[in-house]
């Protein structure tokens with residue numbers, strides 16, 4: 373009995389996760405994308421709805437994951453001494469230095485989350501490929517996939533590896549190991565699998581309908597703004613994109629019948645939580661920049677480096693592009709996130725109707741690029757593991773790195789807690 377749904381010719385009713393606009397979307401062919409009519413957020417991608425390609429990509433990703441973790445990532449050679457380092461040794465070096473919080477962060481974002489995302493995708497798609505009913509664990513797997521995906525940072529870790537190679541060139545001879553290519557291959561396979569399977573496509577493949585309740589018919593937009601899901605009395609599941617009629621009793625919090633996520637018209641406590649996490653990040657930003665993040669010891673001597681003094685050393689060594697990259701990732705990106713979130717929170721507080729589309733774009737920008745600040749944390753983990761050449765040269769991590777890691781986590785959580793639909797709610801109040 374075939375269990376995956378063929379592409380339907382009927383238009384799809386969808387609500388935008390960023391502005392709540394309710395819209396009829398045309399059926400898309402493979403390679404096409406639908407953007408929100410109001411804020412231009414990508415809503416879903418056309419797919420062949422065939423599970424073979426994503427399953428093949430996930431299996432390739434898992435195979436490359438095993439290779440990436442069983443071979444050295446980098447080789448370092450100095451004065452006849454050779455040092456090799458694996459991903460787990462990078463984590464272990466941080467544990468041994470007493471920075472267990474940072475070690476856990478690196479372990480989770482570079483290794484566990486990418487692995488769990490691939491495994492969750494495989495467990496969800498395998499029954500579809502075998503033309504069987506979805507697994508009994510489909511609901512928790514869908515939730516796990518939704519919550520883990522933002523923390524899977526193989527792309528940022530790969531950038532950290534490339535920066536480590538460039539940075540170490542003035543210290544020793546560095547060459548990439550087979551694991552580096554495998555890790556990069558795993559990143560490509562995972563990205564391609566995600567591209568073919570978004571939340572909407574996954575739900576269609578698992579033969580889960582768009583809604584369990586009759587949905588309203590939309591008339592052609594005659595108002596300046598299309599109606600929102602909230603105005604139409606609908607709730608959108610953030611995990612699987614299902615639309616469900618909101619219950620009449622306001623105290624009753626429904627759960628999504630497909631994935632089990634709690635459904636809310638707006639994220640609960642969004643503004644207060646975002647303020648709290650953002651202020652935490654702002655406070656941690658000071659020690660993250662004032663305390664040393666690492667110390668390079670050569671022939672028994674070395675001074676601790678803060679983020680800024682590390683950038684200064686890169687400039688002195690003529691590594692301008694690298695200095696700029698670290699400056700943007702470690703100084704500019706966290707600061708921009710704090711400034712943009714403050715601006716968005718204040719504009720909502722003032723119920724400002726000013727340029728909502730542009731403000732939503734700002735939010736999408738920090739949502740998409742915020743985690744790239746982790747590159748400095750990954751770089752420290754890689755350097756600490758590989759530069760262990762005794763009296764010749766050693767790199768030790770500093771406590772500033774832990775504070776910096778906490779800044780990245782706090783700003784990511786603040787971005788996650790912020791509900792951009794509140795930007796658009798002010799327009800309804802002004803209308």
Ligand SMILES: [Zn+2]
Nearest residue numbers: 388391408411
């Ligand atoms: Zn939108």
Ligand SMILES: [Zn+2]
Nearest residue numbers: 609612628631
């Ligand atoms: Zn759901």
